[in-house]
Amino acid sequence: MDAREFIDFAGAAAEYIADYLTSVRDRRVLPAVEPGYLRDLLPEAAPERPEHWRHVLADVERVIMPGMTHWQSPRFHAYYPTGSSFAAMVGEMLSAGLGCIGFSWAASPVATELETHMMDWLARLLALPEHFLNAAPGPGGGVLQGSASEATLVALLAAKERTVRRLLEEQPEQDAALLKTRLVAYTCDQANSSVEKAGLLASLPMRLLPSDAQGRLRADVLQRAVDEDRANGLLPCFVVATLGSTPTCAFDPLPELGQLCQRERLWLHVDAAYAGTALLCPEYRHIAEGAELADSFCVNPHKWMLINFDCSAMWVRDSHQLVEAFTVDRIYLAHHKQGLAPDYRNWQIPLGRRFRALKLWLVLRLHGAEGLRAHVRHQVALARHFEALARAHAAVHVATVALGLVCFRLQGPEALTEELLAALRTRGRIYVVAGAAEGRLVIRFCICSRLTRAADVDFAWEEIRQQAEAVLRAHGL
Numbered sequence: 433m434d435a436r437e438f439i440d441f442a443g444a445a446a447e448y449i450a451d452y453l454t455s456v457r458d459r460r461v462l463p464a465v466e467p468g469y470l471r472d473l474l475p476e477a478a479p480e481r482p483e484h485w486r487h488v489l490a491d492v493e494r495v496i497m498p499g500m501t502h503w504q505s506p507r508f509h510a511y512y513p514t515g516s517s518f519a520a521m522v523g524e525m526l527s528a529g530l531g532c533i534g535f536s537w538a539a540s541p542v543a544t545e546l547e548t549h550m551m552d553w554l555a556r557l558l559a560l561p562e563h564f565l566n567a568a569p570g571p572g573g574g575v576l577q578g579s580a581s582e583a584t585l586v587a588l589l590a591a592k593e594r595t596v597r598r599l600l601e602e603q604p605e606q607d608a609a610l611l612k613t614r615l616v617a618y619t620c621d622q623a624n625s626s627v628e629k630a631g632l633l634a635s636l637p638m639r640l641l642p643s644d645a646q647g648r649l650r651a652d653v654l655q656r657a658v659d660e661d662r663a664n665g666l667l668p669c670f671v672v673a674t675l676g677s678t679p680t681c682a683f684d685p686l687p688e689l690g691q692l693c694q695r696e697r698l699w700l701h702v703d704a705a706y707a708g709t710a711l712l713c714p715e716y717r718h719i720a721e722g723a724e725l726a727d728s729f730c731v732n733p734h735k736w737m738l739i740n741f742d743c744s745a746m747w748v749r750d751s752h753q754l755v756e757a758f759t760v761d762r763i764y765l766a767h768h769k770q771g772l773a774p775d776y777r778n779w780q781i782p783l784g785r786r787f788r789a790l791k792l793w794l795v796l797r798l799h800g801a802e803g804l805r806a807h808v809r810h811q812v813a814l815a816r817h818f819e820a821l822a823r824a825h826a827a828v829h830v831a832t833v834a835l836g837l838v839c840f841r842l843q844g845p846e847a848l849t850e851e852l853l854a855a856l857r858t859r860g861r862i863y864v865v866a867g868a869a870e871g872r873l874v875i876r877f878c879i880c881s882r883l884t885r886a887a888d889v890d891f892a893w894e895e896i897r898q899q900a901e902a903v904l905r906a907h908g909l
């Protein structure tokens with residue numbers, strides 16, 4: 433393919449994407465396919481001879497679309513949003529087009545410097561503590577990881593090294609390998625699955641502590657666990673607090689957890705993957721009160737900030753702790769400006785890294801802080817609209833409401849809510865998933881797509897109401 437053909441191909445693909453997003457509302461949000469469906473639509477082997485791009489692009493509709501769950505549909509209300517905007521798409525294309533791997537400053541200075549700068553823009557927009565800024569005089573700084581899962585694992589691995597280093601300073605006769613086997617970490621039973629997985633990957637027990645009635649981890653519960661473990665000869669080292677939990681968007685109280693972590697010398701990582709974007713708006717900044725006590729803080733612009741996966745922003749109080757934990761040098765990685773700018777390979781798991789800052793730069797410039805704040809406020813208002821509709825129905829119990837997420841169930845036995853969920857899934861006209869709140873099964877309804885309007889919320893509510901009433905009727909209720 434030459435440059436001329438690329439221009440035609442990319443133009444046609446852009447047109448296809450624009451048409452797709454304009455009309456995605458009309459597609460069934462959940463695909464009606466069974467596992468293995470694709471085998472019948474594709475040949476057994478890759479083509480021997482090159483095909484024309486027009487032929488391949490035409491196959492997107494025939495081969496790809498039948499198996500698509502339309503995450504960008506305004507009728508997608510499952511999980512949390514996955515960001516999307518034209519600005520971010522072009523940023524992604526530029527990143528692919530420039531095709532650099534900025535693992536060190538020298539490997540592509542702009543990849544590092546734009547990221548460093550964007551992380552400061554973002555930290556200021558979210559009103560994060562000054563010490564997280566790359567531009568601040570201290571050792572703090574920000575980096576883009578691929579996912580919140582990686583950010584948690586990176587923080588956990590750095591905490592592990594920091595704790596062992598400190599213990600060895602106190603008692604040099606100790607064996608580092610043995611100390612590592614006694615480390616233990618904590619989070620709430622409401623934390624995202626990726627937090628428990630970080631414990632598995634780091635070979636370190638991650639204790640899931642019981643949440644209170646609002647789905648929060650309280651300091652007294654954490655303190656009891658820490659005391660118990662110390663009494664049993666274990667070495668507490670790491671805590672993950674969540675701002676905006678996945679099941680119900682609950683907020684762990686950072687001030688009390690942070691104070692405990694400082695007292696006990698535990699690394700506090702804050703996972704604000706979804707809810708962190710709300711900090712763009714001054715009226716939500718109270719949720720991050722206590723963030724100054726955190727050692728690391730993560731927000732996913734790829735969730736609620738109109739940026740496509742992957743783009744996970746992570747700030748640390750002391751970047752030296754990442755560098756000390758992750759640096760492995762080779763002669764081919766060394767460069768003449770080493771030490772004068774971050775070498776981000778030492779802040780992350782892989783060596784290679786994508787030029788993610790480009791899409792962040794484009795989105796921040798093309799939407800502006802104002803545009804992003806308007807997006808958050810609009811989505812929260814839509815969730816409030818859904819809440820009002822749900823609360824007005826006598827058979828529906830609204831269990832929790834926070835930001836863009838409303839969790840509800842049908843009054844009465846659990847089976848009714850289970851049947852409602854099954855009916856909604858089978859019909860595939862909207863997509864919602866299960867959660868748990870107040871010790872019961874709930875349906876999570878989240879405003880996800882940037883294309884969702886009030887009429888889509890009305891559509892979703894009508895679908896839920898009709899199916900709920902059918903379930904109730906079937907039970908003679």
Ligand code: PLP
Binds near residue numbers: 578582704705744
């Ligand atoms: N943390 C929270 C609170 C989440 O809701 C999610 C995903 O929904 C994650 C972490 C995982 O995010 P990622 O896919 O970026 O690893």
